[in-house]
Amino acid sequence: MILNCAIVDDEPLAAELLSSYVEKTTFLKLIGTYNSAITAMKDLRDNPVDIIFLDIQMPEISGIEFAKILPKETRIIFTTAFNQYAIDGYSVNALDYLLKPISYVDFMTAVSKAMDYFSFIRKQETYKKDRFMFVKSEYKLIRVPLDNILYIEGLKDYIRIYLENGAKIMSLMNMKKLEEYLPTPEFMRTHRSYIVHMTKINSVDHFRIVFGEDYLPISDTYKENVLMYLDRHTLN
Numbered sequence: 001m002i003l004n005c006a007i008v009d010d011e012p013l014a015a016e017l018l019s020s021y022v023e024k025t026t027f028l029k030l031i032g033t034y035n036s037a038i039t040a041m042k043d044l045r046d047n048p049v050d051i052i053f054l055d056i057q058m059p060e061i062s063g064i065e066f067a068k069i070l071p072k073e074t075r076i077i078f079t080t081a082f083n084q085y086a087i088d089g090y091s092v093n094a095l096d097y098l099l100k101p102i103s104y105v106d107f108m109t110a111v112s113k114a115m116d117y118f119s120f121i122r123k124q125e126t127y128k129k130d131r132f133m134f135v136k137s138e139y140k141l142i143r144v145p146l147d148n149i150l151y152i153e154g155l156k157d158y159i160r161i162y163l164e165n166g167a168k169i170m171s172l173m174n175m176k177k178l179e180e181y182l183p184t185p186e187f188m189r190t191h192r193s194y195i196v197h198m199t200k201i202n203s204v205d206h207f208r209i210v211f212g213e214d215y216l217p218i219s220d221t222y223k224e225n226v227l228m229y230l231d232r233h234t235l236n
Helices: 012-023 037-046 063-067 083-091 104-130 175-181 220-232
Strands: 003-008 028-034 051-055 075-080 096-099 132-137 140-145 149-155 158-163 168-172 187-191 194-197 208-211 214-217
Touching (some): 003 037, 003 104, 012 028, 012 104, 028 037, 037 063, 051 063, 063 075, 075 104, 096 104, 132 168, 149 175, 149 208, 175 194, 187 214, 187 220, 194 214
Parallel strands (some): 003 028, 051 075
Antiparallel strands (some): 149 158, 158 168, 187 194, 208 214
16 A cells, blocks of 8 residues: 655755655655645645645744644654653644654654554454455355344354354454444444344343443443444434
């Protein structure tokens, strides 16, 4: 996966350094370099990039102000010589904050975080669009439509998928990895041993999710998120 990026910085040397870092990072593609938010505004609003390396202290429009009008799909990595702006940076949902002079190690830490974020988002989008996944079971790849899943049970190094037709599929898989890939909040962790397809719930009895004769516990760790979901769908 290649991430498109842009640099917005009124300091030529800082912009040149960032450009050199992008050039030697194989999963980044530099779309443009701008010396102010004003010059970048039209390009980056009409043609969003994945990442913007954005200076905070700039003339006319600061990086913080510019961040507020950027498309929500663009992630921001702030670059500045002043660490007092860190809190302001995170207030506009910045992905990371780099303090000048920026080393390549710190740069790579930030862009690796960006890569993890976009990998997660695009896998989520794939599942939401395609509505199925393949899992390995008994030396075969089995196609599992997401709409057919009731819940998933974690069994040490294995998972067991319970389907609406009563079928069960065992697969060697990590529960946390599966949780990260399934679309949320449609699929939600309700217990360290269970991921539940929330739209398939028919009843909840004493903080237990009921699927026929199966009662799945809701643990304290996940109770708040589960109750918030249920509250949003409850008529009082």
